[in-house]
Amino acid sequence: MKFSINAARDRLSKPFFSSIALVGIVGGIGVATFSSPSAAAAQSSYSTSSSSITYTAPPTNLVSEGKSIFEENCASCHGGLAQGSSRGPNLQGLGAATIDFWVSTGRMPLADPTIQAIQKPSRFNRQQTLAIDSYVVSKAPGGPAIPDVNLPSASLSRGESLFATNCAACHTITGAGDALANNVYAPSLMPVDATQVAEAVRTGPANMPRFGPGTLTNAQVADIVKYVMYLHHPNNAGGIALGHVGPVTEGFIGILVGLGAVMLFGFWIGGRSH
Amino acid sequence: MSKDTVTNKTTDWLDERLGVAKGSKKLLNKIFPDHWSFMLGEIALYSFIVLLFTGVFLTLFFVPSSKEVIYHGSYAPMRGQKVSEAYASTLNISFNVRAGLVMRQIHHWAANVFIAAIVAHMCRIFFTGAFRKPREMNWIVGVVLLILAIVNGFLGYSLPDDLISGTGIRIAFSIVLSVPVVGSYLAFLLFGGNFPGTAIIPRFYIIHVLIVPGIIIGLLGAHLAMMVRQKHTQFPGKGRTNKNVVGIPAWPAYAFQAGGFFFLTSAVLAALGGLVQINPIWLYGPYIPYKVSYAVQPDWYMGWLDGALRLMPSWEVVFAGHMIPTVFFPAVALPGVTFTVLALWPFIERRITKDNSIHNLLERPRDNPKRTAFGASVLSFYVVLFFASSTDVLANTFNTSLNFVLWTFRVLIFVVPAIVWFFTLSFAKETALVSDAGKRKRFQIISRTESGEYISTEADAYSERHEDQIRELPEALLGHHDHQGSKDLVGAQSSTHSGVRGVDAIFRDPHRSRGKDPKEASDAANA
Numbered sequence: 001m002k003f004s005i006n007a008a009r010d011r012l013s014k015p016f017f018s019s020i021a022l023v024g025i026v027g028g029i030g031v032a033t034f035s036s037p038s039a040a041a042a043q044s045s046y047s048t049s050s051s052s053i054t055y056t057a058p059p060t061n062l063v064s065e066g067k068s069i070f071e072e073n074c075a076s077c078h079g080g081l082a083q084g085s086s087r088g089p090n091l092q093g094l095g096a097a098t099i100d101f102w103v104s105t106g107r108m109p110l111a112d113p114t115i116q117a118i119q120k121p122s123r124f125n126r127q128q129t130l131a132i133d134s135y136v137v138s139k140a141p142g143g144p145a146i147p148d149v150n151l152p153s154a155s156l157s158r159g160e161s162l163f164a165t166n167c168a169a170c171h172t173i174t175g176a177g178d179a180l181a182n183n184v185y186a187p188s189l190m191p192v193d194a195t196q197v198a199e200a201v202r203t204g205p206a207n208m209p210r211f212g213p214g215t216l217t218n219a220q221v222a223d224i225v226k227y228v229m230y231l232h233h234p235n236n237a238g239g240i241a242l243g244h245v246g247p248v249t250e251g252f253i254g255i256l257v258g259l260g261a262v263m264l265f266g267f268w269i270g271g272r273s274h
Numbered sequence: 275m276s277k278d279t280v281t282n283k284t285t286d287w288l289d290e291r292l293g294v295a296k297g298s299k300k301l302l303n304k305i306f307p308d309h310w311s312f313m314l315g316e317i318a319l320y321s322f323i324v325l326l327f328t329g330v331f332l333t334l335f336f337v338p339s340s341k342e343v344i345y346h347g348s349y350a351p352m353r354g355q356k357v358s359e360a361y362a363s364t365l366n367i368s369f370n371v372r373a374g375l376v377m378r379q380i381h382h383w384a385a386n387v388f389i390a391a392i393v394a395h396m397c398r399i400f401f402t403g404a405f406r407k408p409r410e411m412n413w414i415v416g417v418v419l420l421i422l423a424i425v426n427g428f429l430g431y432s433l434p435d436d437l438i439s440g441t442g443i444r445i446a447f448s449i450v451l452s453v454p455v456v457g458s459y460l461a462f463l464l465f466g467g468n469f470p471g472t473a474i475i476p477r478f479y480i481i482h483v484l485i486v487p488g489i490i491i492g493l494l495g496a497h498l499a500m501m502v503r504q505k506h507t508q509f510p511g512k513g514r515t516n517k518n519v520v521g522i523p524a525w526p527a528y529a530f531q532a533g534g535f536f537f538l539t540s541a542v543l544a545a546l547g548g549l550v551q552i553n554p555i556w557l558y559g560p561y562i563p564y565k566v567s568y569a570v571q572p573d574w575y576m577g578w579l580d581g582a583l584r585l586m587p588s589w590e591v592v593f594a595g596h597m598i599p600t601v602f603f604p605a606v607a608l609p610g611v612t613f614t615v616l617a618l619w620p621f622i623e624r625r626i627t628k629d630n631s632i633h634n635l636l637e638r639p640r641d642n643p644k645r646t647a648f649g650a651s652v653l654s655f656y657v658v659l660f661f662a663s664s665t666d667v668l669a670n671t672f673n674t675s676l677n678f679v680l681w682t683f684r685v686l687i688f689v690v691p692a693i694v695w696f697f698t699l700s701f702a703k704e705t706a707l708v709s710d711a712g713k714r715k716r717f718q719i720i721s722r723t724e725s726g727e728y729i730s731t732e733a734d735a736y737s738e739r740h741e742d743q744i745r746e747l748p749e750a751l752l753g754h755h756d757h758q759g760s761k762d763l764v765g766a767q768s769s770t771h772s773g774v775r776g777v778d779a780i781f782r783d784p785h786r787s788r789g790k791d792p793k794e795a796s797d798a799a800n801a
Contacts, residue, residue, distance in 0.1 A: 160351045164437060164565040173437055173567035174557050179669030179676040186568070230351060231557075237368065238375055238551035246438060248664040250552050251574025254386030258546055259394060262317050262387065263310075265538040269531055270310030 051153060052222035053198060055145040058096050058134035062127070066135025069128055073109050082136045087113070094203070095143015096133040101199035103129045105192065116184055117206060119191065147198040149225045159227030162220055166211065167228075174244035175231040180207075189228050197225045281525070306528040307508040307521035311398045313535060317391035320539040321384045322490070328381040329483065335371050337363035338433070338479030340472040349556050357435075357560035360475045364434040364555055380547030385430060387543060389423050389575040396420065400619070400649050402636040404507045406629070410620040412500045415493050417617040422490050424575050429482040431573050434553075435475055440561025441570045443474060445583075452599035453606055470563055507636050516634045571663050581662030582608050585684055612656075640711065643702035651695035658687050 071080060077088030084090030091099065102108040103124060107117035122129065133146065164173060170186035172178050177188035184207055189197070201221050204210025211221070242249035289295040306312075339359040345352045347362065348369050357365075367374035396416060399405050405413035428446075432439045447469040450461040466473025505519050514520045522528050546552075558567065572580050582604035591598045615622070623645065624630065639646040661668070662683040669676040705711045717733040 156351045157354045160559055161355055164559045164562070164567070168437070168565065168567040170568055172569040173559060176569070177670065178569040178666050179674075179679075180568075181675075182677050183675040185670055227351065234557055235349065236551060236554070237556075238379055238554060239549040241551045241554070244554075244557065245667050246569055246571050247553070247573045248571050248577075248667050250382075251386065251577060253546070253550060254383060254574060255390045257550075258383055258387040258542060259317065259390040261542045262391070262539050263314070263394070265542070266313040266317065266535060267310045269535060269538075270313050271308030272310065 050218040052150055052217075052219040054148040054150070055097075056148060057145045058100075058130045058137060060134055060138070062131035062134045063138045065128070066131035066133070066138075069124065069132055070135050073123070074132070077110075077113075082139050091136050092140035093142035094136070096137050096146050097144040097199040098203040098205070099133045099136045100129060100146050101196055101203060101205055103132055105196055107205075119187055144199075144202045147195060147202065147221075149194045149198050149222050151194060151222070151226050151229065154219070154222040154226035156223075156226050156230055158220070159223035159225070159230070162216070162224050163227045166216070167224065170208075172245070174234075175228060176244045178245075190232060192228070194225050194229055197228045198222075201225075302523070302525035304502070304524040304528075305506075305519045305521045306524060307506050307519060308528075308531075309509060311402075312506070314391055314395035314398050316532060316535055317539055318388055318395055319494070320536045321388035321391055321543065322494070323536070324384040324540055324543050325381060325388060326487070328377045328384065329487075331377045332367065332374075332381060333483055335363060335367045335374060336360070336433070336479075338476045340435070340470075340475045352556065352559070355560065358475065360433060360435040361555070361560040364436070368556060376544075376547050379550075379552050380543050381430075382552045383546040383550070384543045385427050386552075386574060387539075387546075389420075389427055392416075392420050392423055393575075397649070397653070401639040401646055402507070402509075403633065403642060403645065404636055405620045406633040407620075407624070408504055408632055409500075409507075412497060412504070413620050414617050415497050415500070417613060419490060419493050419497065421613055422486050422493070426482055426486040426490070427573055427575055429478045429486070431553075432478055433475065433482060434555045435561050436553075436555040436558040437561050437565060437567050438555075438558045438570050440470070440563075441566060442572050442576075443561075444469060444563070449601055449605040452601040454593075454596065454598055454602065470561075505634065507634055509638065510635045514635065516632065519634075569666055571667075574660070577663035578656045578659040579605055579609060579663075581659035581665075581683075584665055584680065585659070585662050585687060587684075640702045640705040643699050643706065646702050647695050647699035650698040651691040654694040655687065655691045658683065658690050662687070 070078075070082070074082070077085060078091055079085045079088075082091040084092075102117070104122055104126075106120035106122040109123065110117055111120070112118075124132065130146075137143075137145075167175075170178070170180060171189055172186075175189035177186045179185045186208075192200075198221055200208060201211045201216065201224060216224070242253065285295065285298060288298075337359040341359050342356045343359050343362055345355050345357050345362050345365065347353070347365055349365050352365060364378075367378055369375070399413065399416070428442070432443050447461055447465060450464060451457045453460055462468065464477075465471055466477065506521070508514050508519060508521065511520070522531070559565070571577065583601065586600055586604040588600050590600065591603075662680075665679045665683065666676060669679045672679075718730040719733050720728055720730050722728055
């Protein structure tokens, strides 16, 4: 399912109006880059483990493996030292969480730099991803490490409320995602795991705002993550769920299936023209 | 003549006590033309009955109050949150009341089908010219019923006080505000102060469950009474004239057909309610004014208004020194013009055609290419608006730019009605030239003669099955129908005194044959 959607996205992607998306992506990363000093200042709240989220730096013994993977797959745009080039932004100081999010969700390496990065099956396994993370982090400190969310202690109910306040305006209240503006969309939250959600919240990939520790506490992020995980398999009482995109599909079913079926019955028992 | 049947016994019993024979005989013998397209209005009627039954059930458990309570019910993600009593009670209906969720869902599906059936019924009336004299008044009643159905649908949709519907009310408030001069007064009057306030839910509730349904029931009665009084229209055909009605009698034929159709309609609605999820408000959460979900659309019957709002450019029109809010044009002026023109259509058409005669025979859509083309063109305009209400869903589904989709619709809104106009017009004109257009194709038997010649002859064996069935009914139960074999019936149609039961079939021209009472005729028939 996930694969076919992504493949469809790949096939259908056209470079319409896409320069703005590129500006958005690059700009988003640029903002993250500029804000890294303040993130570094606030790093204490990331790095100290709280009961809700534990931030773990990637293992340093993977740096050399990461270096070779990075040079092979990433350096052509981001430069050999992750310092950035005319083709890709500077990654130094962004933190392991940022690198981990982009690589583990398959967005990097980028297939098409003219459109919003697409989530696809990651090219690397977990260890290779961590190796890339550790190599980039080894170039410059700063930014949040990789979050590990303690879901059992989080509150589903507070998560719903926080999600409705902070996330639903783009990702929709059911997490289905939707088109926003010129070729920019809020992706569906269905194919992501808890760590990736926390990474996205803390680092603000691409157009998404970054929710730092001053905006959301670790406990609040954990609550949100718990609710997003709930949305993967929500209470679907009432029968076949219609994609959770609101009344549009319901209208089609009501008219075509509801009225349609009754009209067929009418056609069956009623008279025809002579 | 009278047999000792249950029907006769019952009517005798009632007649001896209440004297119902005269009226009920007339009613039981009433003739209904039998065509599937005449059953669209019935779908609306039966959906409405389902709405009443399920609605009454829901009122037993719904609490129409904006008062904030802490939710302690069984739906975990809401537990401990501050929600309105309306929202909490809707969650309760969904998860804790026995059969509550299926009732809610049947109610919602029935509302969607109700309005869809009204629109389909209205299209049938329009495209066959059934609204023409003498039925203009009933057309207007129908338009008012449509408006009331849409309004009540919106109110009911808003009652659960969930995040999606609350956003809809927010939009409605802004729309009322946009009315020039009186907008802010009107909005504060309707909402009992500024948005959101606490008056909306109880007000919407009483309008939704009492006032609008009451008016709908009254108008529905008038709608049906006028139909009985004016008799049915029918498609032209053998033996059918402007002054008769050919069809099946109310009792027993039509009553069972209609009764069965009611159960079929209910069955479809119940199946939808039981099998397909609709409006899962627990996933939407309570409405809090500072919270918003993207991808908010209204129910389908409000979709065209939402689409109009989306397509309207943000022009700032200044009139006499005051700016008229952009929202006013798509959300107030458009529906105003729409329903005014719709209600006045019979009079507008008469202005154009100068046709002041009585029409009880319908036109087939191809018989009137211009009206058909105009209707189809206007309809396509609203269909485009309807699709425009899901620009975001379309952009996301087809992975293209939202702005691109929006501008596509801004072009389509002009292009599609024009194409539909030209296509429908030429199609109807072409079809009118085909001599046996619309007639059922007969089977042909191809045979070869001894000399090797092929000849085709029409097969009789496959003629109208449906008619044959009616023919097998006892003659006393027969209304007029136009089968070739029943010469006496065909003959009877030309005189008021038919000598056959089912004399109600004779259409009484309100202007000409007022003096003749068909009851005399039926008495004579029984003598």
